[in-house]
Amino acid sequence: MAVGMTVEMSGPLFKTGGRITEKVTEGFVQRMVEVGEQRLDIVLRPRDTKPGVYLTAQQGGKSTGNYRRNVSGTVQGVRGRIDDGGVVYGPWLEFGGGRFKGYAAFRKTKQWLDGEVDKEARDYMTNYVRRLGGK
Numbered sequence: 556m557a558v559g560m561t562v563e564m565s566g567p568l569f570k571t572g573g574r575i576t577e578k579v580t581e582g583f584v585q586r587m588v589e590v591g592e593q594r595l596d597i598v599l600r601p602r603d604t605k606p607g608v609y610l611t612a613q614q615g616g617k618s619t620g621n622y623r624r625n626v627s628g629t630v631q632g633v634r635g636r637i638d639d640g641g642v643v644y645g646p647w648l649e650f651g652g653g654r655f656k657g658y659a660a661f662r663k664t665k666q667w668l669d670g671e672v673d674k675e676a677r678d679y680m681t682n683y684v685r686r687l688g689g690k
Contacts, residue, residue, distance in 0.1 A: 557638035558591055558665045580633050583679050588628035588635040590675060591668050595637065598660045599623050622648065637664075 625640035639645040651657030
């Protein structure tokens with residue numbers, strides 16, 4: 556299972572901004588991957604509940620935590636990706652099987668990120684401009 560994101564750069568700022576604009580965009584993709592990882596951590600195991608199936612097989616009332624441990628993000632330029640490392644039972648947890656409906660953690664996280672991207676971009680750019688000495 557995976558959540559992917561790509562930032563498309565267009566407009567005069569990106570045509571004339573050079574390397575600094577590219578660095579800002581890469582930094583924003585990194586930020587969104589981090590936000591997505593944090594959100595998946597919440598979706599996979601809400602803090603106000605006991606350990607769930609995403610923490611994999613219960614062994615004597617304790618979870619191994621294997622699934623959550625395998626969820627990680629990567630960034631290459633303006634492309635970001637969060638995945639479960641190919642855990643074999645990932646599709647079953649995401650989509651379900653038989654009578655089990657699945658949890659759709661990656662789908663829900665992607666939908667949530669889609670709704671947050673504008674706010675995150677504004678915050679990120681405001682902080683970046685401030686660091687450059689702007690207002």
